[in-house]
Amino acid sequence: MTQDSGWPPLREELRGIAPYGAPQLDVPxxxxxxxxxxGPSAETVADVAAAVAEVAGGLNRYPDRDFTELSRALAAYLTPDAGGNVIGPEMVWAANGSNEVMLHLxxxxxxxxRxxxxxxxxxxxxxEYARxxxxxxxxxxxxxxxGLDLERARRLVTEQRPALVLLPSPNNPTGTALPHEAIGVLCEAAGDGLVVIDEAYAEFRRAGVPSALELLGEHRNLVVTRTMSKAxxxxxxxLGYLAARPEIVEGLRVVRLPYHLSSVTQAVALAGLRHAPELLxxxxxxxxxxxxxxxxxxxQGHEVADSDANFVLFGRFADRHAVWQALLDRGVLIRETGPDGWxxxxxxTPEEMAAFREALTAAVGAPRTRAQEQGR
Structure with missing residues (x-):
């Protein structure tokens, strides 16, 4: 008996699509x-363990659906980055990673x-969120x-009238940050649509690069997302979270699954915020x-994008997969992502960076500079 090729009845647009995910390989x-x-210090680990132990006795009960204490703590953490604006707990939403925050949006x-x-x-x-x-x-x-050609970007937003504009700053995978001017122009161009500035890597931005949180008071359609995964x-x-007008946060309550943040997640996140100075x-x-x-x-002659994140995009390689594989063969795993050739x-750590430099040099040598290629 042959199996029906149409079973199971997966949505047609999902057939043949590989799930998202970076390689998880056991390399040095x-x-x-x-x-x-x-990793966290022994003191932080002990506090996390104590926090989990404290909530463990009540795991027969559902968690605080509105994560009240965590909302207050996240609002207090974000406010110093908001340029004099006060972010209240009613402006904060949290979920299981910034991925779920984006999906809720x-x-x-x-x-x-839309x-x-x-x-x-x-x-x-x-x-994929859109799909x-x-x-x-x-x-x-x-x-x-x-970077963005601001006038061209404004025209596209005006023409498309999107319900949401999704913009990471710093951008992944390039590491480049958005100027305030671009955020303001796109918020105006979007009209009633939301402009979501994904600041997953914001804590790593260079001195003088402001957070989009500073503009929350000026644009009712601005949303700024963050995460505890990186810095x-x-x-x-x-644990991911966002700051936005309370009306936007209320809309997210409608689509969240019941009790979506476990008691354990809330306790661990609160412990992390208590130890923010150490972790950051x-x-x-x-x-x-x-x-x-x-x-x-x-x-070394490589092209490198300016980075305000905790990663660097570099190239360009005629066969980037061969370079990626050569590094992997030497025990160094990086990401094959972004534009072709990058x-x-x-x-x-310094030791890991030294291993990367050694592996890259062995894999490709020192690339010829543009001047060398031109015979100068």
Missing amino acids: VQLNTNESPY LQAFGGPG TALSFAPTYSMYP DTHTGWAVGHRNEDF FAMAGTR GYVDRLRSERDELVAWLRA LRVSVG
Whole structure:
């Protein structure tokens, strides 16, 4: 008896599609998912364990559906970045990673007959959020330096009238940040549509680069998302969050699953916020390591995108997969993502960066500079 090729009855647009995910390989140097290379201290681990133990006795009861204490703590954490604005707990939404936060936004404000828009190259999950919520997908394109042509972007938003504009800042996979001017122009162009600034890597931005949180008071349609996965070194916690007008947050309550944030997740996230100075203490070290890496790659003759994140996009390679594989063969895992010819490497410890530099040099040598190629 032969199995019907149409079974199981998967949605037609999902047939043959591989699930999203970076490779998870057991190699000595893992620099492909932009995690922090620094784990929490013994003191933080003990506080997390105590917090989990405290809620464990009540696991027979559902968690606080509105994560009241966590909302207050997240609002207090965000307010110093808001340029004098006060972010209240009623402006905060949290979920299981910023991925679920984004999905909630598309569920509530996207859907059939509506469109989400972004500018490539950008985070590869965005079109998947649109697909999964039956939201139309429109894409513009960035400049050669991965910045936005602001007038061209404004025209596209005006023409498309998207329900949501999704823009990471710093952008993934390029690392480039958006100026305030661009955010303001796109908020105006979007009309009633939401402009979602995805600040998953915001804590790593260079000095003088402001957060979009500063503009929340000026644009009712602005949403700023964050995560505890990167700078807080809590990728395993799966806690993402956003700040927006209370009316937007109320819309998200409609689409969330019941009791979507477990008691354990809330307790662990609160413990992380209590230890924010320690956990964020590695950010300056990673920034410095990133800037040294950018300088070294450029000195070797590689093209490198300016980065305000904890990763660096570099190239260009005629066969980037061969370079990726050559690094993997030497025990260094980076990410094959972004535009053709480019690779992305997360910033790790000094020892990991030394291993990366050694492996890259062995894999490709020192690329010829443009001047050398022109015979000068």
